[in-house]
Amino acid sequence: MDLFSSLADDGERLLEHPPLRRFPHLLGDAADQALARLDAELNWQRPTLRLYGRDHPIPRRQVWMGDAGYRYSGQHFAPVPWHPVALAIRDAAVARLNVAGIRTRFNSVLLNRYADGDERMGWHSDDEPELGEAPLIAAVSLGADRPLRFRWKDRRAPAFNVAQPHDSLLLMGPGVQADLEHALLSRRGHGLRISLTFRWVQRD
Numbered sequence: 106m107d108l109f110s111s112l113a114d115d116g117e118r119l120l121e122h123p124p125l126r127r128f129p130h131l132l133g134d135a136a137d138q139a140l141a142r143l144d145a146e147l148n149w150q151r152p153t154l155r156l157y158g159r160d161h162p163i164p165r166r167q168v169w170m171g172d173a174g175y176r177y178s179g180q181h182f183a184p185v186p187w188h189p190v191a192l193a194i195r196d197a198a199v200a201r202l203n204v205a206g207i208r209t210r211f212n213s214v215l216l217n218r219y220a221d222g223d224e225r226m227g228w229h230s231d232d233e234p235e236l237g238e239a240p241l242i243a244a245v246s247l248g249a250d251r252p253l254r255f256r257w258k259d260r261r262a263p264a265f266n267v268a269q270p271h272d273s274l275l276l277m278g279p280g281v282q283a284d285l286e287h288a289l290l291s292r293r294g295h296g297l298r299i300s301l302t303f304r305w306v307q308r309d
């Protein structure tokens with residue numbers, strides 16, 4: 106196996122412990138159509154979160170999809186059924202991770218739609234109890250390349266950006282949610298971006 110293909114198969118190792126890896130070109134020619142169809146065919150919502158007694162519409166739109174409900178900032182989100190495009194992306198992500206020796210499965214996805222560079226997601230870890238002890242989350246990016254910013258909870262090292270090009274998959278492996286927070290900060294001048302963060306939600 107030549108060096109280039111082995112690098113491509115294993116993804117780019119951004120962090121070793123905890124594992125953070127990026128895999129380019131997940132869907133290939135199908136990526137542009139996947140973006141257009143998800144944008145057009147989903148019923149995008151902008152829920153309001155109550156913080157310190159005030160209502161704030163979230164600065165993006167989202168859809169919670171899959172087989173299990175989810176709690177986020179104290180609210181319960183019932184899932185909508187799998188859309189065929191999201192299902193195809195899930196299967197492509199699982200297959201790609203499998204090739205890299207990472208066996209996993211996902212029963213849920215949070216889709217986030219950022220209309221422009223002003224829309225964003227604040228600092229958080231995806232560490233809700235129903236995601237289990239050490240969740241593995243796969244984030245697929247379509248559209249504008251908006252970096253995901255990471256910071257260590259104990260500030261052991263400087264914060265850093267991870268570029269998320271169109272049609273890339275970012276694997277946040279076990280320990281990433283425990284040790285780091287991430288955010289999608291606003292960036293003027295960027296166009297439409299949709300991300301799909303695949304998870305396994307444990308049901309009681």
Ligand SMILES: O=C(O)CCC(=O)C(=O)O
Nearest residue numbers: 215217231253289300302
């Ligand atoms: O859109 C992104 O890249 C980040 C999404 C995210 O952090 C999440 O869905 O939990």
Ligand SMILES: [Fe+2]
Nearest residue numbers: 229230231287
């Ligand atoms: Fe997240």
